[in-house]
Amino acid sequence: MTTTKIILPESEIPTHWYNVVADMPNPPAPPLGPDGNPIGPEALTPIFPMNLIEQEMSAERWIPIPEEVRKVYQLWRPSPMYRAHRLEEMLGTPAKIYYKNEAVSPAGSHKPNTAIAQAYYNKEAGVHRLSTETGAGQWGSALSMAGQIFGIEVIIYMVKVSYHQKPYRRSMMEAWGANVVASPTDQTEAGRKILEKDPDSPGALGIAISEAVEAAATREDTKYSLGSVLNHVLLHQTIIGLEAKKQFEMVGDYPDMIFAPCGGGSNFGGIAFPFIADKASGKEVHLVATEPISCPTLTKGHYAYDFGDTVGLTPLMQMYTLGHDFVPPAIHAGGLRYHGDSPLVSQLYHEGIVEAVAVPNLATFEAGITFARAEGIIPAPETCHAIRATIDEALNCKETKEPKTLFFNLSGHGHFDMTAYDKYFRGELEDYAYPEEAIAESIANLPKF
Ligand SMILES: Cc1ncc(COP(=O)(O)O)c(C=O)c1O
Numbered sequence: 001m002t003t004t005k006i007i008l009p010e011s012e013i014p015t016h017w018y019n020v021v022a023d024m025p026n027p028p029a030p031p032l033g034p035d036g037n038p039i040g041p042e043a044l045t046p047i048f049p050m051n052l053i054e055q056e057m058s059a060e061r062w063i064p065i066p067e068e069v070r071k072v073y074q075l076w077r078p079s080p081m082y083r084a085h086r087l088e089e090m091l092g093t094p095a096k097i098y099y100k101n102e103a104v105s106p107a108g109s110h111k112p113n114t115a116i117a118q119a120y121y122n123k124e125a126g127v128h129r130l131s132t133e134t135g136a137g138q139w140g141s142a143l144s145m146a147g148q149i150f151g152i153e154v155i156i157y158m159v160k161v162s163y164h165q166k167p168y169r170r171s172m173m174e175a176w177g178a179n180v181v182a183s184p185t186d187q188t189e190a191g192r193k194i195l196e197k198d199p200d201s202p203g204a205l206g207i208a209i210s211e212a213v214e215a216a217a218t219r220e221d222t223k224y225s226l227g228s229v230l231n232h233v234l235l236h237q238t239i240i241g242l243e244a245k246k247q248f249e250m251v252g253d254y255p256d257m258i259f260a261p262c263g264g265g266s267n268f269g270g271i272a273f274p275f276i277a278d279k280a281s282g283k284e285v286h287l288v289a290t291e292p293i294s295c296p297t298l299t300k301g302h303y304a305y306d307f308g309d310t311v312g313l314t315p316l317m318q319m320y321t322l323g324h325d326f327v328p329p330a331i332h333a334g335g336l337r338y339h340g341d342s343p344l345v346s347q348l349y350h351e352g353i354v355e356a357v358a359v360p361n362l363a364t365f366e367a368g369i370t371f372a373r374a375e376g377i378i379p380a381p382e383t384c385h386a387i388r389a390t391i392d393e394a395l396n397c398k399e400t401k402e403p404k405t406l407f408f409n410l411s412g413h414g415h416f417d418m419t420a421y422d423k424y425f426r427g428e429l430e431d432y433a434y435p436e437e438a439i440a441e442s443i444a445n446l447p448k449f
Contacts, residue, residue: 024062049125074101109412111142114236119146133208136334137169139227144176160203206310226263237270262289298356323442332420380412
């Protein structure tokens with residue numbers, strides 16, 4: 001009998017996270033303050049606790065995972081890896097397709113891997129309240145659960161369009177005890193600024209970040225927590241790739257290509273970075289970030305210093321960006337509607353170590369449905385982007401008769417995204433064109449110094 005689920009025992013939950021900085025050919029570009037000079041750790045203390053700032057700036061290859069965090073990880077980790085036999089058969093491809101299933105976490109995505117770690121470190125630092133933003137609701141759900149586990153109050157600024165599209169995500173966050181508000185709100189200076197310009201603003205991750213950062217910077221008892229982009233977030237997510245490497249060893253295989261949806265870059269970094277260590281020692285593996293054509297940060301963005309949020313409250317980070325005031329079309333993959341990308345992913349892309357591809361909206365839903373009909377799991381719209389790219393490559397292998405090993409991250413399930421699927425079935429979804437003019441306008445506003 002061939003193996004479908006490749007399962008590690010709980011004792012194999014990694015004991016350390018992997019820090020890709022140790023294997024990068026060049027040190028990461030430093031974050032800058034408003035004056036254009038590199039900032040030190042103290043500049044981040046109004047919004048983050050020092051233990052996480054240390055991780056953010058660390059160049060150590062291995063960072064120990066605290067025992068308390070590993071204990072919580074045991075609720076769903078190690079996550080299973082699957083060989084997608086049925087999808088392979090359906091496509092008639094000689095390629096072998098594997099996926100890591102992060103949808104088995106209680107919140108339904110990869111996001112709890114860092115939410116649990118961040119709540120733990122904030123608790124250790126004596127923080128009582130956390131503020132954050134959420135797009136699709138996956139990150140908000142994850143932090144709400146983590147806050148509940150470690151006894152920390154959580155306020156969530158949820159992008160308005162998602163707040164209305166996904167009422168049950170909101171209920172889920174409330175079930176874990178969080179306070180959820182639709183961003184832009186009139187409760188912060190940042191939110192009021194946006195509403196003044198556009199009272200009907202659908203919101204965007206960059207706007208919600210501005211609000212959540214302000215909420216932390218203006219209250220003594222509150223720190224800010226981010227679900228992607230930053231180095232320490234990607235670090236925590238490397239548990240995905242580290243487990244996957246052990247799972248590939250169990251079946252005596254190794255991927256030729258790895259695909260992951262890329263919004264802020266955390267699940268892509270999480271699954272791909274541990275393989276960069278192998279690449280650094282000469283192994284050939286293609287690491288491909290997949291993004292929407294309507295928000296093509298890596299494939300059409302500029303590599304420049306920009307703000308992480310819309311209003312300009314965060315330090316400047318060197319990253320691929322569409323411009324901090326770019327508001328992407330309201331596609332149903334809320335987690336991929338971010339103007340920037342992780343500085344680490346951006347630098348590795350700039351240096352040609354990782355690759356990227358952009359895929360159109362309708363084709364991603366088509367791929368998600370093909371996957372659901374073959375493998376049973378209904379993927380999140382964000383995840384469908386990686387499935388599209390994997391299926392395209394598998395079909396390419398069919399043409400060339402190459403038996404490549406393809407691997408993707410099933411970053412989340414789509415159980416709270418059925419409105420989007422519903423619209424797809426009724427023919428109400430469109431292929432948003434690449435918004436060239438809007439991007440050019442926004443790029444013109446990149447900070448100059
Ligand atoms: C299911 C899912 N996949 C992928 C992403 C993309 O985020 P990131 O690039 O930070 O992993 C998100 C973000 O919300 C998500 O919810």
